[in-house]
Amino acid sequence: MASPTVRRAFNWVAVALTCACVVVILIPLASILYTAIVLGGSVLSLHFLTAGPPAACTIPSGVGCPVGGIGPLIGGTLALVGLASALAVPIGVLTGIFTSEYGGRGLGRAVSFFTDVMTGLPSIVIGVFVYGLFVLYYPRIVFSAITGSIALAIIMIPIVARTSEESLRAVPHSVREAALGLGIPKYRGILRVVLPSALPAVATGALLAVMRAGGEAAPLLLTAFGNRLGFVGLDQPVGSLPPTIYEFGTSGASNWLADAWGASLILIILMLGISIVARLVLRNRFRAFGGG
Amino acid sequence: MFTGASPSLPRFGLRFLFGVVWDPVHGIFGVAPEILGTLVTSGIALLISVPLSIGAAIFLSEHAPAWLRDPVGYVIELLAAVPSVVFGFWGLAVLVPLMQGSVDPWLQSAFGWSPLLGGPNGGGRNILTASVVLAVMVTPTISAVTRESLAAVPRDQREAALSLGATRWEATRLAVLRYARTGIFGGIILGLGRALGETMAVTMTIGNKNAFSGSLISPGQTMSSLIANEFTEATGKLYVSALVEIGLVLLLVTLLVNIVARLLVWRVVRGGAVAGGA
Known part of the structure; x- marks a missing residue:
């Protein structure tokens, strides 16, 4: 069996790796929330919540496009x-x-x-x-x-x-x-x-x-x-x-x-x-x- | 569903499952590429998700301080509350550019010699991207079941290993994981069931090409994404019934997978509860 020092080191590596798993899993959730809040938050308004969907508009910047809702x-x-x-x-x-x-x-x-x-x-x-x-x-x-x-x-x-x-x-x-x-x-x-x-x-x-x-x-x-x-x-x-x-x-x-x-x-x-x-x-x- | 598929079932027979051509115009329907696409995306999703989910579950139930356990475990399970179409949209808006801009070119330059990772990358919408989205989606399932299985391991099991001088990790590996493996395996199969049938997120990120080129960074198609893509455009009895037949195949496969998964999970979680008199 390996020496106690090596085994203890292994233990800490395992703790660090499993902790890293938690962090990696949380990244997509954070990314989804962040994107939805930044991109979705900008269109939220009372009008958005009540009006009907707008006609499609292909101006990339979105400036001058009809504004509708859902x-x-x-x-x-x-x-x-x-x-x-x-x-x-x-x-x-x-x-x-x-x-x-x-x-x-x-x-x-x-x-x-x-x-x-x-x-x-x-x-x-x-x-x-x-x-x-x-x-x-x-x-x-x-x-x-x-x-x-x-x-x-x-x-x-x-x-x-x-x-x-x-x-x-x-x-x-x-x-x-x-x-x-x-x-x-x-x-x-x-x-x-x-x-x-x-x-x-x-x-x-x-x-x-x-x-x-x-x-x-x-x-x-x-x-x-x-x-x-x-x-x-x-x-x-x-x-x-x-x-x-x-x-x-x-x-x-x-x-x-x-x-x-x-x-x-x-x-x-x-x-x-x-x-x-x-x-x-x-x-x-x-x-x-x-x-x- | 058998009756819905009745025009195409006898017409194609086993050729339906093994045929590689999907040509609605000429009435030829074979779904081998889609079956492969489903299996490969789900397989890669599990390869990515299983180590992460189990690692996270081990950290939360064995190593993390008590005050951290439930909140973080719960936040991970919140991922399961996000609708799948939102996952797909996120995949399309965030993951696809990322894969197209950095991951795929890197894979191509490093491993382009192998047929697995060569060929055109389909603008980021490909099998690998869909697999990554699926991995994110099955993670809460696998990690939740793993956590439950680990919680069902008796305390004595850990203490016995620790008292023999094992480090925390050794106790986990030798005494806890061994004991919980049936339940963990059940959780993985449950995740597999979810990945096999997932539709929206895959449809939005896989590129929707009715072929399986063998390369992971090429666009493809799964059984469910094919149904979602073509159902509303399907004209003619045979075309529709071919799509219903895919649904039937998917139903049988996922039914089997889920029965196996539930049997395993029930044995651990319920069996333990009954034996413990709880």
């Missing part, structure tokens, strides 16, 4: 995510209740295993699936708010289900037994006692799913498609933020590029905000129950 697209994203949540939250929470309260070790575990697997499926595959389904049976509304929100809902359901399950599991058994001890049936105990005491955590899980869905672009390219007007009807294509970032970001138009950064900054602020709120709520919650 108002309708924010509305489109809200509409899609809202519709998707209306579908996904009830289904997800019920699945969570099933796996945590009724499923037992066999079926319940199998269901939560496959919800876990589903969270890893690529969103584009879900887009293709919804597209394929509708093109066969309802070709008229393949590109519509309906298909877009169904695709987003399929992405959200496993996330809602898993976080609901975890939050319900964190409720102590004594709470359930107290409810049963009062002689009320199990389902009412779950609805009136167990679920309310887990509600903040369940709601946070739904919020995390909203975060994930709100940033998705790939499935929307095949379902909600896009327009410049945002949400104009359930059976019409919907313009929303992420696909527009893709469209504007890969265009050569200088004002579109600037707007794409503005839209990115807004998405980042929303996502990081949701993520931080979720973190705070979940941590306090599980701590209150003496660790999950």
